[in-house]
Amino acid sequence: MKKLNMIYEGKAKQLYTCEREDALIIHYKDDATAFNGAKKAQIEHKGMLNNAISTIIFKEMARAGIPTHYLETLNDRDQLCKKVHIIPLEVIVRNVIAGGMSKRLNIPEGTPSPKPIYELCYKNDELGDPLINEDHALALGVVSESELITIKTLTLQINEVLKKLFDQVGILLVDFKIEFGKTPDGKIVLADEISPDTCRFWDKETMMKLDKDRFRRDLGKVEDAYQEILRRLELIKTV
Numbered sequence: 001m002k003k004l005n006m007i008y009e010g011k012a013k014q015l016y017t018c019e020r021e022d023a024l025i026i027h028y029k030d031d032a033t034a035f036n037g038a039k040k041a042q043i044e045h046k047g048m049l050n051n052a053i054s055t056i057i058f059k060e061m062a063r064a065g066i067p068t069h070y071l072e073t074l075n076d077r078d079q080l081c082k083k084v085h086i087i088p089l090e091v092i093v094r095n096v097i098a099g100g101m102s103k104r105l106n107i108p109e110g111t112p113s114p115k116p117i118y119e120l121c122y123k124n125d126e127l128g129d130p131l132i133n134e135d136h137a138l139a140l141g142v143v144s145e146s147e148l149i150t151i152k153t154l155t156l157q158i159n160e161v162l163k164k165l166f167d168q169v170g171i172l173l174v175d176f177k178i179e180f181g182k183t184p185d186g187k188i189v190l191a192d193e194i195s196p197d198t199c200r201f202w203d204k205e206t207m208m209k210l211d212k213d214r215f216r217r218d219l220g221k222v223e224d225a226y227q228e229i230l231r232r233l234e235l236i237k238t239v
């Protein structure tokens, strides 16, 4: 399957049309941005690593019965995915307090949450992806009430699948952001990517950060951290 026309370029990925009307090719770039594009860099091999990591995770989701946009990995940097309408919501789950929530509520980073915390942000760069609630999402007209129920149910299931997957390889799933899409027949499916760009992963023994916070906070060894996540996931693949 060949890439035809680029129809969208985001911060970390490009989207191309292809010979299939019902599918698009997602191309993973090495570009990294943080703080709504204010900080930019290239992380060597990030595109390849995130493509490989996201592939393993989306296959695991399919095994767990989670509907996704994923169809096939075409090569080192390209994935074939179902064409969907992306719902402009960033859906976040937090198992351990960190990052934005730690700052907003002055709770020390690393505090475990008594239950998974479900958050929605409105995906809108101009507004800086503001935190919203379900009523705001309805008022924005981006989603229906029944879709909100589906999104929350799927999100909490995805959290369980991810927690279990990473727990097996000694990694604590601190938090993550996911996005959902709608197929032409109205089905809600997990879309976008799941990778160290979109999750916080801490080594369970050392608490070392193995995710994009290494870039955001200038901690160094960013590529090594992404390599380590792939290496551990590959250990599971062979079991």
Ligand code: 5GP
Binding pocket: 090, 092, 098, 099, 100, 101, 129, 175, 176, 177, 197, 198, 199, 200, 212
């Ligand atoms: P926080 O709200 O603490 O900054 O982020 C919570 C989680 O969602 C983190 O795992 C973070 O990586 C992810 N996340 C939140 N917003 C974005 C975003 O705009 N882009 C990406 N790649 N991840 C995000």
